[in-house]
Amino acid sequence: MKITDVEVLVTSPGRNFVTIRIRTDEGVYGLGDATLNGRELAVASYLRDHVAPCLIGRNPFQIEDIWQYLYRGAYWRRGPVTMTAIGAVDMALWDIKGKALNVPVYELLGGACRNGVMVYGHANGQSVGEAVEAVGRYIDMGYKAVRVQAGVPGLKATYGVGRGDLFYEPAGEGLPSEDVWSTEKYLATVPELFARVREEYGRDVHLLHDAHHRLTPIEAGRLGRELEPYSLFWLEDAVPAEQQEAFRIVRQHTTTPLAVGEIFNTIHDATVLLRENLIDYLRMTVVHGGGITHLRTAAAYAAVHQVRTGCHGATDLSPVTMAAALHFDLSIPNFGIQEYMRHTPETDEVFPHAYTFSDGYLHPGDAPGLGVDYRDDLAERYPYKRAYLPVSRLEDGTMFNW
Numbered sequence: 001m002k003i004t005d006v007e008v009l010v011t012s013p014g015r016n017f018v019t020i021r022i023r024t025d026e027g028v029y030g031l032g033d034a035t036l037n038g039r040e041l042a043v044a045s046y047l048r049d050h051v052a053p054c055l056i057g058r059n060p061f062q063i064e065d066i067w068q069y070l071y072r073g074a075y076w077r078r079g080p081v082t083m084t085a086i087g088a089v090d091m092a093l094w095d096i097k098g099k100a101l102n103v104p105v106y107e108l109l110g111g112a113c114r115n116g117v118m119v120y121g122h123a124n125g126q127s128v129g130e131a132v133e134a135v136g137r138y139i140d141m142g143y144k145a146v147r148v149q150a151g152v153p154g155l156k157a158t159y160g161v162g163r164g165d166l167f168y169e170p171a172g173e174g175l176p177s178e179d180v181w182s183t184e185k186y187l188a189t190v191p192e193l194f195a196r197v198r199e200e201y202g203r204d205v206h207l208l209h210d211a212h213h214r215l216t217p218i219e220a221g222r223l224g225r226e227l228e229p230y231s232l233f234w235l236e237d238a239v240p241a242e243q244q245e246a247f248r249i250v251r252q253h254t255t256t257p258l259a260v261g262e263i264f265n266t267i268h269d270a271t272v273l274l275r276e277n278l279i280d281y282l283r284m285t286v287v288h289g290g291g292i293t294h295l296r297t298a299a300a301y302a303a304v305h306q307v308r309t310g311c312h313g314a315t316d317l318s319p320v321t322m323a324a325a326l327h328f329d330l331s332i333p334n335f336g337i338q339e340y341m342r343h344t345p346e347t348d349e350v351f352p353h354a355y356t357f358s359d360g361y362l363h364p365g366d367a368p369g370l371g372v373d374y375r376d377d378l379a380e381r382y383p384y385k386r387a388y389l390p391v392s393r394l395e396d397g398t399m400f401n402w
């Protein structure tokens with residue numbers, strides 16, 4: 001079998017997505033997600049202008065060799081654009097192999113280690129009261145785990161709140177919007193939020209929270225300690241993760257489980273965190289973390305250190321990533337939880353898929369390959385619109401972390 005064509009497809013059914021479709025001389029094709037929120041066209045060009053010519057004529061079954069070729073051959077290693085491009089090609093090659101051998105990808109990855117993939121939903125509200133009510137709606141839908149985010153009194157906007165109920169799309173058309181942030185105001189609200197949720201729903205439901213890169217290590221230690229009575233499943237992105245060692249301080253002050261890694265793009269971003277057990281869940285994802293092939297390396301390294309996975313799964317990762325993530329999640333021994341931010345109905349129509357939700361779990365289905373497709377006729381209706389994630393400044397105007 002030989003690769004004969006590589007298409008880079010850009011569509012915007014509710015938000016921008018970039019998809020690679022790799023065709024072969026035997027008629028089998030594979031799909032990969034290449035979406036990098038706010039920098040989509042950079043990855044599209046990396047694939048179209050630099051990667052695609054090198055793939056033509058190659059044997060798509062040689063997944064590992066092609067991964068090594070694209071990683072080592074780039075010379076300029078790592079980074080979100082490069083690793084998203086490699087991740088997209090990798091997903092498509094696993095899709096081709098599964099289809100050609102007529103098996104779902106998880107069977108190629110060693111088979112299922114579990115019956116289903118526990119997911120978490122995203123309850124949010126402008127006020128604590130609204131957020132508490134939203135948690136109830138997710139519990140009623142059967143979710144076993146719910147992330148809870150609430151607005152902060154005195155701040156017009158904050159991460160994770162608004163722009164949809166079942167999904168949360170932070171990117172907006174035009175130039176980046178500017179949010180104003182106050183850590184003090186935020187830290188004053190979070191403990192009350194979880195006290196109210198536990199009071200209302202008890203302790204059976206797993207609760208998660210995303211601090212979204214906004215705290216210093218000691219602030220994260222303080223928040224983690226204040227949340228200990230509410231037994232969170234995890235506190236995510238408590239501290240910007242470039243400085244892995246900073247988590248040593250957080251770990252000294254709290255037993256609240258910590259999760260980080262959605263912005264990581266290779267295992268090298270996480271080795272200190274894992275080797276020193278500074279985190280409990282690694283959030284790297286298939287699309288931004290170099291594909292299924294590299295994520296298996298990261299998961300194996302994490303498993304040695306008793307760290308579990310908790311893959312990123314936001315609206316800006318397409319159904320192709322969700323499908324690939326579920327095959328990966330099903331097959332690894334140290335699976336923790338999968339984020340499941342639903343997509344818009346238009347997105348689900350452009351990307352018909354085999355994965356299904358039931359009673360708080362997702363399953364990838366048993367269609368050959370990844371079990372997801374791409375409807376060109378519908379995709380054409382949604383042309384690309386440049387969109388950016390917001391930026392964030394402190395109340396005095398200082399540039400900060402969104």
Ligand code: CS2
Binds near residue numbers: 037168314316
């Ligand atoms: C978030 C994301 O899902 C999460 O945990 O951190 O919503 C993130 O803000 C977006 O994926 C950025 O594009």
Ligand code: MG
Binds near residue numbers: 212
């Ligand atoms: Mg996050």
